[in-house]
Amino acid sequence: MAYESDWSVFLRFKLWLRIAGESVLQAFGQLRSNKLRTSLSLLGVCIGIFCIVGVQSAVNSLEHSVRASFSKLGDDVVYIQKMPWTEDPSQNFWKYMRRPSPNYKDLVAIREKASSVGLADYHFFVGAKTLKYRSNSLSGVVVVAVTYEVEKLFSMEFEKGRFFHPSEYQRGLNKLVLGHQVARELFGELEPVGKKIKMMGQTFEVVGVIAPSGDDLVQIMNWDEIVLLPFETARKLVNVERNSLFGSVVIVKPKAGVPMEKMKEEVRAVLRANRHLKPLEEDNFAMNNVSVVASFMDSFFGVLNTIGYVVGGFAMFVGMFSVANIMFVSVKERTRLIGIKKALGARRFFVLLEFLIESVILCIIGGVIGLLLVFLLLKLLSGFMPYDIYLSLNNVLFGLGLASVVGVLAGFIPALQASALDPVVAMRS
Numbered sequence: 001m002a003y004e005s006d007w008s009v010f011l012r013f014k015l016w017l018r019i020a021g022e023s024v025l026q027a028f029g030q031l032r033s034n035k036l037r038t039s040l041s042l043l044g045v046c047i048g049i050f051c052i053v054g055v056q057s058a059v060n061s062l063e064h065s066v067r068a069s070f071s072k073l074g075d076d077v078v079y080i081q082k083m084p085w086t087e088d089p090s091q092n093f094w095k096y097m098r099r100p101s102p103n104y105k106d107l108v109a110i111r112e113k114a115s116s117v118g119l120a121d122y123h124f125f126v127g128a129k130t131l132k133y134r135s136n137s138l139s140g141v142v143v144v145a146v147t148y149e150v151e152k153l154f155s156m157e158f159e160k161g162r163f164f165h166p167s168e169y170q171r172g173l174n175k176l177v178l179g180h181q182v183a184r185e186l187f188g189e190l191e192p193v194g195k196k197i198k199m200m201g202q203t204f205e206v207v208g209v210i211a212p213s214g215d216d217l218v219q220i221m222n223w224d225e226i227v228l229l230p231f232e233t234a235r236k237l238v239n240v241e242r243n244s245l246f247g248s249v250v251i252v253k254p255k256a257g258v259p260m261e262k263m264k265e266e267v268r269a270v271l272r273a274n275r276h277l278k279p280l281e282e283d284n285f286a287m288n289n290v291s292v293v294a295s296f297m298d299s300f301f302g303v304l305n306t307i308g309y310v311v312g313g314f315a316m317f318v319g320m321f322s323v324a325n326i327m328f329v330s331v332k333e334r335t336r337l338i339g340i341k342k343a344l345g346a347r348r349f350f351v352l353l354e355f356l357i358e359s360v361i362l363c364i365i366g367g368v369i370g371l372l373l374v375f376l377l378l379k380l381l382s383g384f385m386p387y388d389i390y391l392s393l394n395n396v397l398f399g400l401g402l403a404s405v406v407g408v409l410a411g412f413i414p415a416l417q418a419s420a421l422d423p424v425v426a427m428r429s
Contacts, residue, residue: 022354041326042366044319045403048312049370053391053399055308057378061389063301077153077289078264080106080250080271084286099284100275102250104231104240107147109274110252116263118255121150124248126234131186131227132198138186142226143199145234153251156223159183161193161208164230172232174204180212181224199227200237260289316402319366320410327359327414338418339427352419359411360404367403371396 083096107122114120123146130139150156151163159180168175176197183192183206192206210223234240254263264287271285331338338351375391382389 038326041322042319042362044315044322045363045366045406046370048316048319049367049399049403050373051315052308052312052402053371053395054374054377055312056305057374057391057395058389059301059304059308060392060395065388076260077251077253078267079288080252081286081288085288101248102285103248106250106271106274109270110250110267113270114266116254116258116266117252119149119153119253121153121251122147122231122248123150124240126229126238129199133186133195136186138182141182143229144226145229145231147231153253157211159209159211161206163208169230169232172230172236174202174233175207175230176204177208177210177228178206179210179224179226182227183209202237316406320406323359323362323407323410324414326362327355327411330358331355331414331418335421336427338421339423342421342423343427348419352415355415355418356408356411359415360407363403363407363410364400367399371399
């Protein structure tokens, strides 16, 4: 009995393969015998897949680049600044400008009183300075004063050399860390580490060069074109309070195992006390982190994807009716053949399946052409775009799946009509 059961399964599987093979051959037969009619009918499916997958691929590539840029900020890092990231800078601009800038005293208070904070850094914009090495000069270089923990906060990688030693930082020695681009423009092919340069009327030693930041579309933490100066050194050379007005930030990261919200609440309480804010006064600082930006990006990229779906959806709708028209014609042309098959014992379900598979194959052909056009377009655009643009496997599978669904919808009614034909009437037609 088991042997007979296995044999019947094998025969059924063989029958399914034969039906699928015949359906594929008939679909290609439609293309060969009615090239213009079939091509025009598949044009809607092709354009629909092109619009939907093309827009989706472009948006996904853009989103990947932007999210990769923001991910460098750190999911578990909070930036204490004047202005929140969630608000348009043009709105309430003067309200935020009247706020006090984050300063070193804020950092000290957080370090001393916020037990949930694991790492804390303060850095401020010193200014655009001129660097000189022998006869070479580089002007307009952004100099940023940083505290010692910035290296761990951002997991900084070095192309050459190192970060400041603790003793160099604490003693306020004239040491510098250069960005990749600054080092290349100032020293060319020379080894920069150990060289002495002139800046702000002082002589500084280069101790390290930061690794290149990469090709992200949004360079949030782009260290390539800046110079890092120890905070203890900077406070000897410039007025820290005055310079902090032009751009300063306190950055905090929770200890391992401490929830982000718990740390934020503790830091907020410490800052309010340090700035002598009354209970009913609102915060005069903003606490920003990546999750706020991520929620905004979700809605923004969702709108872009919706536009692609709407535009492509209309084309797919037209394509579906075009393919349905082909299938109705195909049923009409093969009515006698259908009658013969049913007279010889072909079941209604197998006739239905045969035409459905044929419809799906036709739509997949249109989908494949659309995907090829998307691939070629993205290859062309990738040479002009400032970020990588690509056709992912997920989008390819989505395009083929969508084409298959359209094929089922387009072919169902014609297939149902074919399966319902009376064999005697069909053979006489």
